Amino acid sequence: MKYTDATIEEVDDALKRSWKAFELYRDFGLAQRAELMNAIARELEKEAENLILVAGKETHLDPARLQAELKRTIFQLESYAAACLNGAWLDARIDTADNKRKPAKPDLRKMLIPLGPVVVFGASNFPFAYSTAGGDTACALAAGCSVIVKAHPAHAETSELVAAAIKRALLAHIMPEEIFIHLHGAAFEVGKALVEHHLTRAVGFTGSLEGGRALFDIAATRPMPIPVFAEMGSVNPVFLMPKKLMQDPGSIAVQFAHSITQSGGQFCTNPGILVGIDNESLNLFIQCLHKEIEKVKPVEMLHPGIAKSFHEKRKNALQQNDVEVLSTTSFTSTELQTIPTIATVSASAFIVNPILHKEVFGAYSLLVKCGNMEEMLEVAKALEGQLTATIIATPREVNENLQLIESLKEMAGRLVLNGVPTGVDVALGMQHGGPYPATTDSRFTAVGADGIRRFARPFCYQNWDNDLLPDELKNDNPLHIWRTVNGQLTMDPVGVFTE
């Protein structure tokens, strides 16, 4: 181990320093926060070559993928900085006084304010975009929170480099260095101490169900409970309707073979379950899928622990009643690599076996064959909460299966029609989250600028003089943000008639 775990004393010290920095940072205006985030983006750009080299060595992800991920990370910082500036996320509401009303109506002005120090646990599968300077950090900084990142041990050196880039951005802009603190902690005790600390105000986590739930439980049993936003992955079921499938089984199969196996299948939106009606169109789809999977070269997984888990879970899944291998890669895999695999099972065997409902993290997908639509609906109802669900269907098939659509809505945070669930666009319209166990809080998103709201709470100023209010709530709207004034969304100054 190149880096030493933080001690309990170091964790305590880090939180105290983080709180002090928070006391300064929370009063930084939106423009200054955006400036910091853009500066971090610039520092990452400058360091790109080295970052990709080191991350490649640590994660075995190929340079093109890492390049794209770093670009995404930079885009996140920039677009959340723009959202921060735009200020719509503040949910500013102004209700002006009415002294004629009995009882008199007070002046009420509300906006979101930051929660306090946020602890971020990076993801093993996204060394940039969901780690040290990733989505959680960007959202917390936009909200006005200080951040403590616990480096993921599988890419600790990459994390060090990113942390150094953030520090350079802070120093260059003469901001308190400890707005951002970086710690190592391969042992669970470090994470536990970070979540338990009385100054910690929120937690962002991307990883396994076991890890996420453990942190959630620690946070919920604190004297003062705090929110944990744990994104814990899912199997992202895909429902294949026969008519749509029949239109072009070949290209749908090509699309899914790619979605299932890209980057070794190491995506939380990887389609791990395919559900179809056992007929001619499914057979054609299977034939094409088979050919595609055979061609996929195994890749080395993120780290030996993940590879070991893949092989164990795959083996266990394949040993379940009625499960058969449909196709695998034609190449030989080492124990550090994925074995791109499609297995198959009957709906009846699937429904009663919860082991088959669980994620096999890696390039693996299970095709569930149903006798009819009723059975497909039963499969849907048997599944737990998911980040995404996908349906391949004609408009008519959608309209004729509204009960299935309702089941998918109930289950997931995002419902894809005639596409693949992988490829999580960074946009306000994106929802990356979903009912438990996909996440611990389905009411928030981990991707897109709405994620900023995870780290803020509404705060109301009652009866404050205009001069004493923060700029966001002053009468003349100096920041030119959207506000709801006496029930009307507007950018106008208070007092000007709108609509």
Place this chain on the structure above:
Amino acid sequence: MKYTDATIEEVDDALKRSWKAFELYRDFGLAQRAELMNAIARELEKEAENLILVAGKETHLDPARLQAELKRTIFQLESYAAACLNGAWLDARIDTADNKRKPAKPDLRKMLIPLGPVVVFGASNFPFAYSTAGGDTACALAAGCSVIVKAHPAHAETSELVAAAIKRALLAHIMPEEIFIHLHGAAFEVGKALVEHHLTRAVGFTGSLEGGRALFDIAATRPMPIPVFAEMGSVNPVFLMPKKLMQDPGSIAVQFAHSITQSGGQFCTNPGILVGIDNESLNLFIQCLHKEIEKVKPVEMLHPGIAKSFHEKRKNALQQNDVEVLSTTSFTSTELQTIPTIATVSASAFIVNPILHKEVFGAYSLLVKCGNMEEMLEVAKALEGQLTATIIATPREVNENLQLIESLKEMAGRLVLNGVPTGVDVALGMQHGGPYPATTDSRFTAVGADGIRRFARPFCYQNWDNDLLPDELKNDNPLHIWRTVNGQLTMDPVGVFTE
């Protein structure tokens, strides 16, 4: 006991029926939900006379207060219905596709959808506004959730009458009757079973810290944790700055004497702690307050249990080191009544004694005398999370004590300047919530239409045909709601250039 507690079997049956009703109700449009809420308001109006009579008998609150509370309840239903129709709360976001981008940008459309059956525990101190057809129920119905209310045993008959009014509204509008289900449960086991049930999706609670935390703990340890919005009251500290106090000690004292004692002090925003600098202006304030408190007639409390608790907690507080009675009512109180009381203590004794930081629910307030501003800041820092904090200050005193202001912001959900914390206006600008232990989730409000969001989660449609989308997200914006389209807030149809 006039009403029988629901059995575990009845709870299970209620949740199953509620879920079935939810499956129908969630597809009701905004207009239909608003129609239902307005219909409930009309039914409550029709029943007003009887409701006030029965509630008066059960809670001992006077008719004028109950009349005002019923009016507020009706206003809540109507104004949340209007907010529901307005649709801004849906946070609709549309990002249109861009096929030229590499990789192609999908069409993403997001809005809030309802969580599922919501269990509501009514408040003892608000038989109408925060009980059966109160804020939580109104918000849940607006969100599209079905509701199960557990009647508060202290006003079970009032609850029955309100439930009957809701049922009449549902029947008159030919809506599934079981969108709303009413149960009794004086025993904790009933509430526990309701929160534990696997079909329950969220909980609204107004009451004691002990009760709220117990429900929170149950919800957090479920296999699938669910949110609990528990509003557990607070001491709502008031900080009296000497210069402002000196300007008009008399009328400030009159204002606070009223705020502390109205309705027997049985408000969660009751100012339970006053903090001042021990000098001339405070002495003048104390003299006036003393005269006012002497004049206050004791009233019978909500129920014998609350009266017993008031007398015990008051007695215990008065026995603490350095605590002295400053003034009490000049009338004799029975054991069922409050004893309007102001006690006093030095800041040094207060800071080290957590018993004095706790709420004495009723007409009781503790005046903390500080030697100087530093001590006042220490008092602020010693306090836990609060619904409100209040500061009586000149603009200059605000600007000269920004550290104190920051402490108050950190502590509370609402910060009142030169006013009283009681009187919680139903408005979008209101925040009724605050850091733990004031509530279990400071990120939401229990008053104002923003409370609707407690019972909804974001859901994204990716790549859906326009015809298949819900009206809220269709291109032509048939519901005429505010949406963020490609980053711009607008009511325009998609495709029309905005700003």
